[in-house]
Amino acid sequence: xxxxxxxxxxxxxxxxxxxxxxxxVGYEKGTLPLTATPCFITTPEEADRLVWNPFCVLNxxxxxxxxxxxxxxxxKRVKPxxxxxxxxxxxxxxxxxxxxxxxxxxxxxxxxxxxxxxxxCGGYLDGKKLAALAGGEEVREGALSEGxxxxxxxxxxxxxxxxxxxxxxxxxxxxxxxxxxxxxxGEVAPVAEAEKEYDPVTAFENLPPEARWAYFExxxxxxxxxxxxxNVCPSCxxxxxxxxxxxxxxxxxxxxxxxxxLFQLMxxxxxxxxxxxxxxxxxxxxxxxxxxxxxxxxxxxxxEMFGHRAGVSLEEPAPxxxxxxxxxxxxxFEPKAGG
Amino acid sequence: MEKRLIKKETLAxxxxxxxxxxxxxxxxxxxxxxxxxxxxxxxKPLVDFANTKxxxxxxxxxxxxxxxxxxxxxxxxxxxxxxxxxxxxxxxGVRPCDARSFTLLDMLFDQxxxxxxxxxxxxxxxTIVAIACVHPPYTTCFCTSVxxxxxxxxxxxxxxTDLGNEYLAxxxxxxxxxxxxxxxxxxxxxxxxxxxxxxxxxxxxxxASHIPAHEIKPILDTHFEDPFWNTLHQKCxxxxxxxxLCPTCHCxxxxxxxxxDDGIRIRNWDSCMFPMFTKETSGHNPRSSxxxxxxxxxxxxxxYYPDNFNAIACVGCGRCVMACPVNLDIRKIVTDIAKI
Numbered sequence: 143x144x145x146x147x148x149x150x151x152x153x154x155x156x157x158x159x160x161x162x163x164x165x166x167v168g169y170e171k172g173t174l175p176l177t178a179t180p181c182f183i184t185t186p187e188e189a190d191r192l193v194w195n196p197f198c199v200l201n202x203x204x205x206x207x208x209x210x211x212x213x214x215x216x217x218k219r220v221k222p223x224x225x226x227x228x229x230x231x232x233x234x235x236x237x238x239x240x241x242x243x244x245x246x247x248x249x250x251x252x253x254x255x256x257x258x259x260x261x262x263c264g265g266y267l268d269g270k271k272l273a274a275l276a277g278g279e280e281v282r283e284g285a286l287s288e289g290x291x292x293x294x295x296x297x298x299x300x301x302x303x304x305x306x307x308x309x310x311x312x313x314x315x316x317x318x319x320x321x322x323x324x325x326x327x328g329e330v331a332p333v334a335e336a337e338k339e340y341d342p343v344t345a346f347e348n349l350p351p352e353a354r355w356a357y358f359e360x361x362x363x364x365x366x367x368x369x370x371x372x373n374v375c376p377s378c379x380x381x382x383x384x385x386x387x388x389x390x391x392x393x394x395x396x397x398x399x400x401x402x403x404l405f406q407l408m409x410x411x412x413x414x415x416x417x418x419x420x421x422x423x424x425x426x427x428x429x430x431x432x433x434x435x436x437x438x439x440x441x442x443x444x445x446e447m448f449g450h451r452a453g454v455s456l457e458e459p460a461p462x463x464x465x466x467x468x469x470x471x472x473x474x475f476e477p478k479a480g481g
Numbered sequence: 482m483e484k485r486l487i488k489k490e491t492l493a494x495x496x497x498x499x500x501x502x503x504x505x506x507x508x509x510x511x512x513x514x515x516x517x518x519x520x521x522x523x524x525k526p527l528v529d530f531a532n533t534k535x536x537x538x539x540x541x542x543x544x545x546x547x548x549x550x551x552x553x554x555x556x557x558x559x560x561x562x563x564x565x566x567x568x569x570x571x572x573x574g575v576r577p578c579d580a581r582s583f584t585l586l587d588m589l590f591d592q593x594x595x596x597x598x599x600x601x602x603x604x605x606x607x608t609i610v611a612i613a614c615v616h617p618p619y620t621t622c623f624c625t626s627v628x629x630x631x632x633x634x635x636x637x638x639x640x641x642t643d644l645g646n647e648y649l650a651x652x653x654x655x656x657x658x659x660x661x662x663x664x665x666x667x668x669x670x671x672x673x674x675x676x677x678x679x680x681x682x683x684x685x686x687x688x689a690s691h692i693p694a695h696e697i698k699p700i701l702d703t704h705f706e707d708p709f710w711n712t713l714h715q716k717c718x719x720x721x722x723x724x725x726l727c728p729t730c731h732c733x734x735x736x737x738x739x740x741x742d743d744g745i746r747i748r749n750w751d752s753c754m755f756p757m758f759t760k761e762t763s764g765h766n767p768r769s770s771x772x773x774x775x776x777x778x779x780x781x782x783x784x785y786y787p788d789n790f791n792a793i794a795c796v797g798c799g800r801c802v803m804a805c806p807v808n809l810d811i812r813k814i815v816t817d818i819a820k821i
Binding site: 172173174177179180181182200204205212270273274278279280282296364366367368369370373374386394395396397398425426428429430 | 511512513514531534535543544545616618619620621712715716718719720721722725726734736738747749752755757770802803804806807808809810812813
């Protein structure tokens, strides 16, 4: 990983020095142990702040979209002859690159407006698993060396293998390399146990409907409607979200359980064939809502019914955004139990 | 003021018993988190915990509360009843920082010029039982930088300090003294007092985070327009995690919910981080980007609140530091502002 980080800094420095990009969106060291946080590098000198390690969690495509969207809006107020292009460089792992593909497919910006700094990825550290390792105590210090995470808490030192602390989505990831990249910074990382990808969903599907609904209700009851899940999602970029529309008002803002359930249900249904399982929504949730369970079910449906994996190729549109004569229709006429 | 010694192992039971007699809100384990919730009769609260994920403000300033009810008649909408009155409540297991947050909320909701009857009613009926931080629970705690301390009794009716085998119980207010019979215990002497003083000094010394919270006021006064604000917000997701978990954030929005002929007017938490927060009916938004929203959040806590109430609107609990999904750390922000 050190080599990738070194190469990443060099490439970013070069892009900025040659003015090929206006900004590089990447990760820098966070203020808490074992964390990295998104950063925006605009000068070659700052490029040494960039890091690449298993603490880099969030999908940065969200920021790429927002930067370019804001720029496009701002340019509308400028005379056509004075308009300028903004180019955003982005540090992209597999899932981030897939989100970039989705945004490109959905014509949010042009390929010439981004430079993809591809990084190999072996997965990121899961906050909940780390908290469990620390026994619910605060992680006061932490270190990663030779595949081992060592944390210090008030009651002592604990350690675990990094692979046991990786996020669930990383453990079943098919995309340890970016699907598209302008610059590659490293070797292929080991492939995870991708064949087990849908096992937990299948197990969940096999539960009786009451049990599934009870789980949904239990998880949604934790939600405080901070909207971190929606705001971090690279596929959730509506200028005005349905949750904030007032004519008509789809979802009320109070704490009524049905409003929270509806907000999450509608958001998730907008993700069919557009969710790359980056895990960002689950990672940012302050209340620990298991959003992934439901999103993964929709992802499984998109895969099984349409053979589609979100954002894998620029040529293949999302199933609900395209029509094919071979599209299945059994789910309308012969819905399966649990389907 | 009455001071008693209470055997450590009896505390959870005492509170559990009270839960059968009145509404008791206390920290409880909820899967892998610790959250405040209402106890069932006899249910014992956690007494050994760091701090809760959520702030206890929900019990005085609920996420959603009904202000009034109305119904449609032949003559138009008419009022159809008042909201339910607050219940007598015991808020147990509050940390000193969170107890202090109530005195900051009082400044706003219970001031000379404006009185908020909904908050005042709940506040009057709530007794705050705090557990002092013998050791600061987190390295992100910075209460001593914003005017508090790990054993602070501001805003507390009954303060419990762990002396080892016993709790020193200080019944600080008439509301606290109402709990004398329930808590029992034996009279505390000068020795307990001295032990507490030692704990107070040591605990304050153990606070690991220090920020120049008071120093930045004059800088904020003169730096409304500063390049600093241009980049601060860049990674912010515009979610409400910081404001919803914050014990002192108190902005709200009012809306009507109508089902057929009956409606309620509800007050809900809002967040200055949300783009919709200041959006006007015309479509114009005076805080048009996250830059203005972040400046507002910092200014509100460290400049406007000191201007209006002579107090910083932050108690240093560190919840926002730990929960921010993008690690926008208020400690770093304040430290950076001090360098402007």
